[in-house]
Amino acid sequence: MNEGVRSYQLILPSVVCSTHLSRRIAQEVGAITFAHQHGCGIIGLDVAGIDNFFIDLATHPNVSSVLIVGLGCETIQSNELGGKISSLNPSSKYIVIQESGGVEGAVEKGITEARSLKSRFQGPHLPTDSFIVGIDSASNHEGLILFLENLGIKCVQSPKGFSELMSLKAQIILSFPTPSQPPSGFPLIPVLNVAGSGVLHQALSHEFDLHNSAAYQEIADAIVAVAAGSKTISESNNSGEIIAPRLVRSV
Amino acid sequence: MSALTGFKRSDGRWGFRNHVLVLPLHQVLSNTAREVEGLVDGAVAVSHDWSGEVDSDFERIAKVLAGIANNPNNFATIFLTVGTPIETEIITRSRSLGATELHVLSLSELGSMTALLAHATNLATQLTQKATAVVRVDAPMSAIVLGLECGGSDAYSGITANPALGLASDRLVAQGATSILAETMEILGSEHLLAARAITPEVGKQIIDVVARYERSISYEGIDIRGAQPSRGNIEGGLSTLEEKSLGAAKKAGSAQFTGVLEYADTPPTPGLYFMDTPGHDIEQLTAFAGAGVNITVFTTGRGTPTGSAVMPTIKVATNSEMGLVLTDLIDLNAGTISDGVQTLDEVGDLIYQEILDVANGKLAKAEINGQHEFNLSRLYGSTL
Incomplete structure (x- = not known):
């Protein structure tokens, strides 16, 4: 089991209808959660696709334990999702709103269950030298990747966004937003944003961790510092949503 | 005192709440919107x-964002923007609707997320x-x-809460109100009955056409919708x-x-009963209503669901x-009193009317x-029409 550079408890809503209650539980216990619009009204490839996406989140190295919060009548059933997740991350449980007496009952039960979950990782949490850096960019960063890999930092690259890098188990993301996009974050993964030279990025220079002419060594130093616990700017702001991949319209 | 009170907006529509909506125009600002909602009593936010x-979904997204900003239940809307031209386009569109006081706070003008949060608060x-x-x-x-x-319908839905x-x-429509039925998937199989109630043959044909278009769009994906619906919760609730x-x-x-047929999130032009083309997905439907200017919603449920809207009770x-x-x-x-034999359909109909x-x-x-x-911004519609 790979240990991550962060050790978060995830309150995972298995359907849009449980996202608000999940946030209430997460705020109470100091866990991470996210809003989304999935889990019901989905058909075809999306049923397995969303299921797998939730499993990827729940088993990500930066996630220490997981509480799944379901509604009860949705397409993705939380008992089934919970079964799949617990075989991969034993520090997991699920609750169902419709079986918990309503809103307050479910929040109360969720807080109790979330607090009862132990981290799946042993001992004090330490950064390892085997973490994976995900590079979010459509451009070629061969030189940078070679430099980082020579330092023992593994890299994966994808132009498909943070969620894809999450599924590839990246524990830190190095993002090079396009000139029309602001720096952003991802709730479970620290994101280091590298500025470009465009007008928007200049206006948002305070929100970038690294400037556009940052040397490879400077980037490597920033990655190592984040792995050791220093917060990225987007992490401090809690900015950025989790965007699930969809292939088919809702029904 | 009159039976009904509200807030009259400059475009002639009425609101029943006086919300200040914080509306992010980029996902990176969603958390800021939620934080303002948490800090300011009376502010509401969507993320x-x-x-x-x-892309092909942009037209629908722009319509929904401009529409919810102008929902008549809003006193004012604060747009949170990164500072891109596409956001300006949505704000321009929203201003042309003219119902609500609109304000814009731009991240690139303010220079930092911290300053944006402080100004928005x-x-x-x-x-x-x-x-x-x-x-x-x-x-x-x-x-x-x-x-x-x-949402979360069961075998009782069609004999208690829904009728x-x-x-x-019916009572509200007869008194001059507007009422909107939606969820195209959920009239599939009964569209001929609704079309027979259309005010003109053209409206009747529109109802039939919207359902046919929907069925084509789903079979385009290679899926027979009848294999995916009713949902698992519906079946457990006794629907076959x-x-x-x-x-x-x-x-x-x-x-x-039926006075007319509306596209997703379109505002009804006159009072009367309408059908709107939306998915059955509860939140995509609620979002369409919010964008269309619906000011109150009644949501029947067999299994029980907590969801709601930032702008519509x-x-x-x-x-x-x-x-x-x-x-x-x-x-x-609780309309279960009808099947319990405790109250009649008419009595519960009166209770719902009074509750509205x-x-x-x-x-x-x-x-x-x-x-x-x-709230959500639905996707992948363009590819299936």
């Missing part, structure tokens, strides 16, 4: 995951103070734009087929004539006492008390 992509505080000072005035029944929704809601809808679900769902629209009506008497902190009215007026006049629905502000 979404759109990053300004311009200050502005929301000032605007909520202004909003609180506005008093309700007597409103005509035509002020009501009612959304009809069902009772239909009676309330999509046609059975549809016949029950359509009862929410009572027996009034959403009244939950239980279809059965087994759930309705248990999940009491998310249910406003009470909530319009300021009584908080459970979803409002619980702070349920679900």
Whole structure:
């Protein structure tokens, strides 16, 4: 089991209808959660696709334990999702709103269950030298990747966004937003944003961790510092949503 | 005192709440919007995951964002922007609707997320103070734009809550209000019955065409919708087929004539009963209503669901006492009394009608008390039409 550079408890809503209650539980216990619009009204490839996406989140190295919060009548059933997740991350449980007496009952039960979950990782949490850096960019960063890999930092690259890098188990993301996009974050993964030279990025220079002419060594130093616990700017702001991949319209 | 009170907007529409909506135009600002909602009493926020992509879904996204900003239940809307041209396009579109006081705070002008949060919090505080000072005035029944929704349906839906809601809808429409039935999937199999109630043959044909278009769009994906619906929760609730679900769902629209057919999130042009083309997905439907200017929604449910909207009070009506008497902190009215033999359909229809007026006049629905502000920007429509 790979240990991550962060050790978060995830309150995972298995359907849009449980996202608000999940946030209430997460705020109470100091866990991470996210809003989304999935889990019901989905058909075809999306049923397995969303299921797998939730499993990827729940088993990500930066996630220490997981509480799944379901509604009860949705397409993705939380008992089934919970079964799949617990075989991969034993520090997991699920609750169902419709079986918990309503809103307050479910929040109360969720807080109790979330607090009862132990981290799946042993001992004090330490950064390892085997973490994976995900590079979010459509451009070629061969030189940078070679430099980082020579330092023992593994890299994966994808132009498909943070969620894809999450599924590839990246524990830190190095993002090079396009000139029309602001720096952003991802709730479970620290994101280091590298500025470009465009007008928007200049206006948002305070929100970038690294400037556009940052040397490879400077980037490597920033990655190592984040792995050791220093917060990225987007992490401090809690900015950025989790965007699930969809292939088919809702029904 | 009049039966109905509300807030008259500059475009002639009426609101029953006086919200200050914080609306991010880029996903990276969604958390800031939620934080302002948490800090400022009276501010409401929605969050979404759109990053300004311009693709075949853009037209729908722009319509929904411009529309919800102008929902008549808003006193004012604060747009949070990154500072890109595509956001300006949506704001321009929203200004042309002209119902609500619109404000814009730009991240690139303010220079940092911290400054944006501080400015948004200050502005929301000032605007909520202004909003609180506005008093309700007597409103005509035509002020009501009612959304009809069902979710987590069961075998009782079609005999208790839905027909009772239909009676309330008929009564309001007869008094000059607007009422909107939606969820195209959930009229599949009963569209011929609804088309027969259309005010003109053209409207009847539109109802048939919208359902046919929907069925084509889903079969385009290589999927027979009848294999995926009713949902697992519906089946556990005793529904056997999509046609059975549809016949029950359509009862929410009572027996009034259909005045017209609306595309997703389109504003109804005149009072009357409408059908709107939306998915059955509860939140995509609620979002379409919010974008269309619906100012109050009644949501019937068999299994029980807590969801609501940042801008529209959403009244939950239980279809059965087994759930309705248990999940009491998310249910406003229990229509299970009809199948229990305790109340008649007419009596529950009257109760729903009165609840609509009470909530319009300021009584908080459970979803409002619980702070349920679900919203989403639906995708992948362009590719399937």
